[in-house]
Amino acid sequence: MSLRWGILGTGNIANTFATALKVAKKGSLMAVGSRSKESAVAFGQTYGLEPAQCHGSYEAVLQDPSVDIVYICSPHPCHHAMAIQAAQAKKHMLVEKPIAMTEKQVHGIIEACRSNNVFLMEAYMYRCHPQTRLLVDLVRAGDKIGKVKLIRGNFSFDGRSLGPSSRLWRNELGGGAIMDIGGYPMSFARLIAGASQQKGFANPIKVKGVGYIQPDTKVDEWAVASLEFEQGVTAQLFTGVFADSDCGVEVIGSEGTFKVPNLWRPDLAVLGPVQIEYKSHNANTKTEIIPVPLEETNLFAIEADAVADALADKQQQCKYMTLDDTLGQVRAMDQWRQEVGLRYQEDQD
Numbered sequence: 001m002s003l004r005w006g007i008l009g010t011g012n013i014a015n016t017f018a019t020a021l022k023v024a025k026k027g028s029l030m031a032v033g034s035r036s037k038e039s040a041v042a043f044g045q046t047y048g049l050e051p052a053q054c055h056g057s058y059e060a061v062l063q064d065p066s067v068d069i070v071y072i073c074s075p076h077p078c079h080h081a082m083a084i085q086a087a088q089a090k091k092h093m094l095v096e097k098p099i100a101m102t103e104k105q106v107h108g109i110i111e112a113c114r115s116n117n118v119f120l121m122e123a124y125m126y127r128c129h130p131q132t133r134l135l136v137d138l139v140r141a142g143d144k145i146g147k148v149k150l151i152r153g154n155f156s157f158d159g160r161s162l163g164p165s166s167r168l169w170r171n172e173l174g175g176g177a178i179m180d181i182g183g184y185p186m187s188f189a190r191l192i193a194g195a196s197q198q199k200g201f202a203n204p205i206k207v208k209g210v211g212y213i214q215p216d217t218k219v220d221e222w223a224v225a226s227l228e229f230e231q232g233v234t235a236q237l238f239t240g241v242f243a244d245s246d247c248g249v250e251v252i253g254s255e256g257t258f259k260v261p262n263l264w265r266p267d268l269a270v271l272g273p274v275q276i277e278y279k280s281h282n283a284n285t286k287t288e289i290i291p292v293p294l295e296e297t298n299l300f301a302i303e304a305d306a307v308a309d310a311l312a313d314k315q316q317q318c319k320y321m322t323l324d325d326t327l328g329q330v331r332a333m334d335q336w337r338q339e340v341g342l343r344y345q346e347d348q349d
């Protein structure tokens with residue numbers, strides 16, 4: 001099955017995804033939509049589209065019969081309306097993370113997709129990667145880790161040079177660390193807590209958080225969270241957009257610890273090796289390096305092909321990020337924001 005993709009938006013990640021579609025085995029780019037025809041044509045030229053495949057509105061892509069599925073990659077506050085329109089146009093969709101701003105919005109998107117029988121996935125691409133799948137299998141097996149006690153996840157980068165016009169620093173565009181990258185460690189903790197209980201994901205029973213909100217931009221510059229799950233599993237999360245820091249993750253169990261230096265972007269070698277490191281708590285053992293067998297290295301091609309596999313299997317969700325998982329994710333994100341006092345216009349809707 002080869003999926004015919006349309007991309008809605010021509011920004012940073014749109015380019016990454018279009019590049020990935022060149023190597024994806026089960027999909028190709030058929031159209032792009034932008035708020036301006038000029039941007040659409042410039043983008044399309046880079047990826048081999050004809051001018052007729054480059055639309056000066058998102059709506060035109062939704063009406064394009066050569067498109068099966070759209071990739072929604074506008075700023076987060078735009079996702080909700082675009083996803084509902086895509087569902088009404090009977091297009092399947094992969095929506096960038098966070099899929100929407102609030103739990104209420106996520107319910108609206110899921111309802112629209114279910115009633116129009118279209119596929120929906122929140123694009124936490126790292127969830128599809130073999131490295132993540134191997135870690136999940138190791139945690140589920142339990143022989144090395146024992147009982148999971150603490151999950152630690154960080155994602156931060158220095159976004160100050162992007163400047164005040166960037167969506168990252170604008171409250172009305174959903175700016176701040178929690179919404180941009182805090183969702184990665186949150187979704188990771190929920191994935192691993194679930195694996196430790198032989199489930200696809202788990203939702204925290206307690207979310208505590210603090211953070212720093214810039215008084216001028218009204219977005220969070222950094223934030224931390226402590227989570228409690230059932231069966232005594234806990235998690236520590238850090239996110240920030242003011243500095244690069246170690247973005248590795250750790251799972252600490254009763255018998256040993258797994259460390260993954262480069263979980264979020266294993267396609268970028270500069271961020272660290274693609275491998276899982278295991279150290280038993282037995283003082284006499286050395287760190288074991290567990291390699292990750294890879295047939296494909298492009299993370300976004302892996303994601304696009306996972307979407308194609310789900311659709312070929314007549315599924316309306318992807319097993320790596322199901323719709324219930326997405327609902328649990330937005331609830332936990334809403335709680336984290338509430339703890340920190342981070343508010344957006346959508347909280348009043």
Ligand SMILES: NC(=O)C1=CN([C@@H]2O[C@H](COP(=O)(O)OP(=O)(O)OC[C@H]3O[C@@H](n4cnc5c(N)ncnc54)[C@H](OP(=O)(O)O)[C@@H]3O)[C@@H](O)[C@H]2O)C=CC1
Pocket residue numbers: 008009010011012013014033034035036039040073074075076078096097098123125167173179180
């Ligand atoms: N999975 C991942 O690794 C990544 C995911 N993302 C996610 O993708 C989304 C987009 O991020 P990114 O590509 O960095 O963002 P950019 O700001 O680079 O691009 C966003 C694009 O959205 C379109 N757009 C529609 N409405 C607006 C608006 N009101 N203001 C600005 N742009 C608008 C524009 O395209 P046009 O002008 O053509 O209409 C713009 O180029 C975010 O939700 C983000 O969280 C981002 C980076 C990495």
Ligand SMILES: O=C1OC[C@@H](O)[C@H](O)[C@H]1O
Pocket residue numbers: 157180181
């Ligand atoms: O998802 C993301 O990952 C990488 C970051 O640079 C980007 O801002 C974010 O949206």
